[in-house]
Amino acid sequence: MHERLSYYVKRDSALHRLNPLTKIILALSIVLVSIVSPWYWTAHILLLLVIVPLSFAGRVSREYFTSAIRLILPAAGFIFLMQAFFQPIGNTVIFKYLFLDVTQESLSFAFRISTRIAVMISAFTLFLLTTHPSELMSDLTRRGLPPQFAYVIISTLQILPQMQAKAQTIIAAQRSRGLDTESTFFKRAGSVVPLVGPLVFGSLVEVEERAIAIEARGFTSKSIKTSLHEIPDSLSDKIIRWVLILLVLLSIALKIWLS
């Protein structure tokens, strides 16, 4: 009941105040530019000079660096090793291990690809850290996204922590009736049965109740709905979006022109 429903960190910052659509476009443009730009160092520079400053602008630098260590570094590191060892390019062998050659070319390729991966994950991490999922969904619904689609996304985000909390309560209730969940593996495996029944049944009941509750508020009504919660979309949001789109088009054009 006190679990975090998403990555979102509630704070007030310039990044938090941006319209959700602007933030999606920002994340997507960073990713696209890092991929299509023909220049080798683009991704590295984006990471150091755009992503990191943005995390400070959004006042989520601490959370960003935590997830960088936990998630981004291992993912990028894995890609780096795979590419360095298995990319069959280049002749300047730096060292050999069994039948695998690590060449200067494969190293530089691996460095570029893994940084792109880091940029990709970082951009969306920043987006998730500074955007409340329901705000995103209301904004997108207002712009024409089918509400059913928004509902599926939101409830998926929420169902995991809710099921987790429910499972905790059920396990506590069964342990209180003497169910041994701690000692041997077999006892633990056996203790799954008294958990799954109430969990699945309870979740099904909840789904039904939720369906009735939203239907009672006119979820499938075709008429135009107003929203209690206005999500600001300022002129600067619009300008930022157009500038970003132009930047992306520009880097695509550069790529085509140079190749």
Place this chain on the structure above:
Amino acid sequence: MKIEIRDLRFTYPTGLEALQGVSLVVEPGEQVAIVGQNGAGKTTLVRHFNGLLQAAAGSVLIGEWDPKKYSVAKLASRVGYVFQNPDEQLFSKDVGTEVKFGPRNLGYAKEKIDELVQRALSLTELSDKTETNPYDLSPTWRKMVALASVIAMDTPIVIFDEPTTGQDALNVARIAHVIAELRREGKTVITITHDIDFCAENFERVIAMSKGRILLDGPAREILGQEHILAQTYVDPPQLTRLGKKLGLKETVRNQVEFLEIYKNHRNK
């Protein structure tokens, strides 16, 4: 079995200090009601009795056992705990199997298990429903199944967390009957409740909690008269108690019998 709590403190991982130094002793065979506003820490307190939560500071003793040194499954042989929502514990395909689950976990002999299950089922008036699937029963009967499944464990201490919430008058009477029967067998019963009439009619001792502390603890007659302190934790004394006060009766009354008797004396004077 005696329960001894000394200066118990507990803080949830969220940083919320749910218990801020609670001390109490419950003698074997006592019947205690715990009242208080939502979030006062009642559930948090009783979850320390069977080891679901562990004290951050202070001490808990169940008999001579320190719950920290025993698993919840072990403590289940001393403390039976009926959760508020039966749907979070019922999983068997029929009532009989469900009620058997607890005593079987405790490793009693087969004959004893059968006897305990029969007794629990008849006490909760479920004897004619042993073959039914719990989910085919109404919510009130499911509540009785949850009660039976804990009573069948034959623990010296039984805890009910809000047993009467959402129950009809008939079922409240059934639950009161179960508690009276447990008292007759000499068991300790601790009940969390928001139903102040239920509390006044069935319990000799009342504990009022507020914001992680015990506000009042004593005989029901004394506690239920302290309107102003109870108001701090959003508890209203029972209607008859308040009526008695309004009529200027000298003693605090808790139920119809007491009210009629005292009121008669009052008028005859």
